[in-house]
Structure formats: C-alpha cells, structure tokens
Amino acid sequence: MKTITVLPGDGIGPEVTASAVRVLRSIMKHSQQDIQFVEKKIGGAAIDTYGTPLPQETIDQCQSSDAILLGAVGGPKWNAQSMNIRPEQGLLGIRKAMGLFANLRPVEAYQALIDSSPLKRTFVENVDFVIVRELTGGLYFGTPSERRGANNEQVVDTLAYSRTEIERVVEKAFQLAMKRRKKLTSIDKANVLESSRMWREVVNQLAKHYPEVTVNHQLVDSAAMQLITNPGQFDVLVTENMFGDILSDEASVITGSLGMMPSASLRSDKVGLYEPVHGSAPDIAGQGKANPLATILSAALLLRYSLDMDQEAAKIETAVREVLNQGYHTGDLQIDHQDDKIINTTEMTDRVIDAMNQNNAVTQ
Numbered sequence: 001m002k003t004i005t006v007l008p009g010d011g012i013g014p015e016v017t018a019s020a021v022r023v024l025r026s027i028m029k030h031s032q033q034d035i036q037f038v039e040k041k042i043g044g045a046a047i048d049t050y051g052t053p054l055p056q057e058t059i060d061q062c063q064s065s066d067a068i069l070l071g072a073v074g075g076p077k078w079n080a081q082s083m084n085i086r087p088e089q090g091l092l093g094i095r096k097a098m099g100l101f102a103n104l105r106p107v108e109a110y111q112a113l114i115d116s117s118p119l120k121r122t123f124v125e126n127v128d129f130v131i132v133r134e135l136t137g138g139l140y141f142g143t144p145s146e147r148r149g150a151n152n153e154q155v156v157d158t159l160a161y162s163r164t165e166i167e168r169v170v171e172k173a174f175q176l177a178m179k180r181r182k183k184l185t186s187i188d189k190a191n192v193l194e195s196s197r198m199w200r201e202v203v204n205q206l207a208k209h210y211p212e213v214t215v216n217h218q219l220v221d222s223a224a225m226q227l228i229t230n231p232g233q234f235d236v237l238v239t240e241n242m243f244g245d246i247l248s249d250e251a252s253v254i255t256g257s258l259g260m261m262p263s264a265s266l267r268s269d270k271v272g273l274y275e276p277v278h279g280s281a282p283d284i285a286g287q288g289k290a291n292p293l294a295t296i297l298s299a300a301l302l303l304r305y306s307l308d309m310d311q312e313a314a315k316i317e318t319a320v321r322e323v324l325n326q327g328y329h330t331g332d333l334q335i336d337h338q339d340d341k342i343i344n345t346t347e348m349t350d351r352v353i354d355a356m357n358q359n360n361a362v363t364q
C-alpha cells in the first residue's frame with residue numbers, strides 16, 4: 001500500500017488537486033498498486049485552522065508518505081499577514097523539511113496549443129526541455145535575511161550554497177540529460193556572483209563523469225533572452241533557486257500557458273512532491289474555470305518518479321494530448337480555432353479520464 005498525501009492549499013488548489021486525484025484513482029483501478037490518499041492543510045488554509053502555514057501534523061504526514069500532491073498556496077486574504085506567517089512559508093517549509101532539492105519543470109510543445117503561444121509557431125514547434133531548479137538553498141533560505149540598522153533602513157538577503165548542495169542538484173541534471181538528448185545548459189551569473197563561480201566549477205568537474213553530455217554555460221540574463229529567441233536549443237537546464245523560479249515562469253508560456261506546466265520536486269530516494277507551477281489564482285477560485293492539466297500532468301510525474309509506474313504516467317500524458325487535439329481546453333488558453341470548445345475544470349477531468357479508459361479498452 002502506497003500513501004499519497006494531498007495538500008490542496010488555497011484558491012484553485014482544491015479544485016485542481018481533486019481533478020488529479022480523480023485521474024489517479026481511475027488509473028489505479030487498472031493496476032495492481034493499492035494507494036491511499038490522505039489530505040492535510042497547508043498555506044492559507046492551514047493558517048485559518050492552525051494559525052500556521054505548515055502545521056507539524058502536515059509535516060509528519062508528508063514524512064511518512066511515498067509522495068505528495070500539492071495544489072497551490074496564497075491569496076489576498078493572507079497578504080496582510082506578517083512575513084513569517086505568509087502562506088508561501090508553508091510551501092518553502094515543506095520543500096525544506098522534506099529535503100526536496102531538485103525541482104524538475106518540463107516544458108513541451110503541444111501541437112494543439114501552438115497558436116496560443118506568444119511566440120511565432122516556428123520557434124515553438126520543437127520545444128522540449130526540462131528546467132532543473134535547485135529548491136532548498138540560495139536566496140530563498142540564506143540567512144541573514146532581515147531589516148537592520150538603527151531605523152531599519154538597511155536590508156540584507158543572503159545567497160548561500162555549499163559545494164555539496166550544488167553537486168547533488170547538478171548530478172541530478174546530468175543523470176536526466178543522459179536519459180534525454182544529452183545536452184546540459186548550466187545557467188548562472190558567474191561574471192558577478194561568487195556562488196555562480198563555484199556553481200560553474202562544480203558543473204565542469206562533474207562533466208568529466210559524463211563525457212557523453214555536451215555542457216555549456218549561459219549567463220542568466222542571456223538565457224532569459226535565448227529562451228524567447230531560440231527555445232528549441234535547450235534540453236536540460238540547471239540553475240540555482242531564484243534564477244530557476246524566474247526562468248520557469250518565462251518558459252511556461254512559451255508553449256502556451258502557465259496552466260499546463262507540471263513539476264516534480266525530488267531528492268535522492270523516490271519520495272517526491274508534485275505540484276503545478278502556476279499559483280492559486282484567487283480571482284477564478286471556486287468557479288470551475290481552473291485548468292487542471294498542470295496538476296494532472298504533475299500526477300503523471302508522481303507515478304513516474306515515486307511509484308515506478310512509467311506506463312501509467314505515459315497514459316495520462318497521452319490522454320491529455322488527445323483531449324487537447326480534439327479542441328477541448330479551459331478558458332486560460334487563447335486558441336482561435338473554429339471548432340475549439342471551452343470547457344470547465346470538471347469536464348476537462350472527465351475528458352482526460354474518458355480518453356484514458358478508451359485507450360485501455362483498445363490495448364486490453
């Protein structure tokens with residue numbers, strides 16, 4: 001029996017995680033694997049109930065799970081809270097508490113969505129890369145991070161890394177590159193930052209163990225530009241926490257919508273946390289408008305990386321493609337097809353499950 005902890009969080013989080021759980025339950029009907037789902041609170045929802053964005057109960061439950069499926073956290077309701085009881089602190093806290101240092105964010109072109117990209121079709125068609133973002137170090141966690149001086153008019157944030165922290169995430173990126181097109185782009189700001197100079201050193205050192213992988217280094221400002229002018233060049237990108245945060249939002253829209261991008265946060269064993277890259281979208285929460293596909297695709301990553309269920313993961317991904325190819329999409333995607341059909345969160349989930357079942361019927 002495997003345990004998946006579900007952390008719906010805030011805003012559209014509960015809607016999109018409910019969709020992904022439905023998809024997982026449907027998949028499990030046709031497999032030998034028994035799964036139990038346990039739901040816990042995080043973010044603003046946890047602040048409302050427990051006065052803290054990450055209750056100990058949630059941490060304990062996650063620590064005894066095989067995988068975690070998370071929706072999103074945050075919203076205007078909690079914006080006035082003091083810094084250390086913000087909903088986001090729950091998300092950062094669970095990543096840190098679980099030691100999930102490698103965040104994989106795949107960006108893939110979907111034929112059906114190419115016209116909803118802000119870029120010209122020719123730039124988007126062959127896009128297929130993964131951003132590997134360091135997730136438990138750097139500017140997000142360095143101390144001191146505070147206001148100081150007599151009148152609190154000084155401020156400091158700290159970008160700190162140990163060599164080991166850099167090595168383990170870069171190693172993951174090399175391993176991933178070996179399974180793909182064997183091209184690794186390391187992104188840093190080595191012309192300014194010492195942390196980046198060590199990052200580069202580590203990449204060059206590890207490169208010796210992976211002679212088949214072509215490695216190149218790009219400065220983060222240039223990489224931001226290259227993502228727009230030539231996204232097809234990339235296979236695996238690896239970068240520190242903050243650069244990865246920024247570049248992954250940029251990258252997500254290349255292929256159409258932030259609503260499509262899944263993520264996997266991993267460590268050295270099989271335990272992982274899976275969440276859509278998009279936020280809690282409080283403006284559309286509770287209206288059934290949310291695009292559940294990023295979370296459904298995150299559930300596919302969960303099957304692949306935490307439960308060794310590659311075939312089932314691929315089934316979900318195929319079903320998503322098929323539904324999009326039939327012209328169905330949620331309102332976040334701007335598609336100007338004559339025959340396109342805008343559907344809601346539940347209908348989208350139904351379509352994906354139907355497509356999976358039809359494919360099962362064909363293969364059985």
Ligand code: IPM
Pocket residue numbers: 088091092245277
């Ligand atoms: C993300 C989000 C988070 C981050 C926020 C909500 C703290 O933007 O997962 O990319 O910056 O990591």
Ligand code: MN
Pocket residue numbers: 245246249
């Ligand atoms: Mn982000």
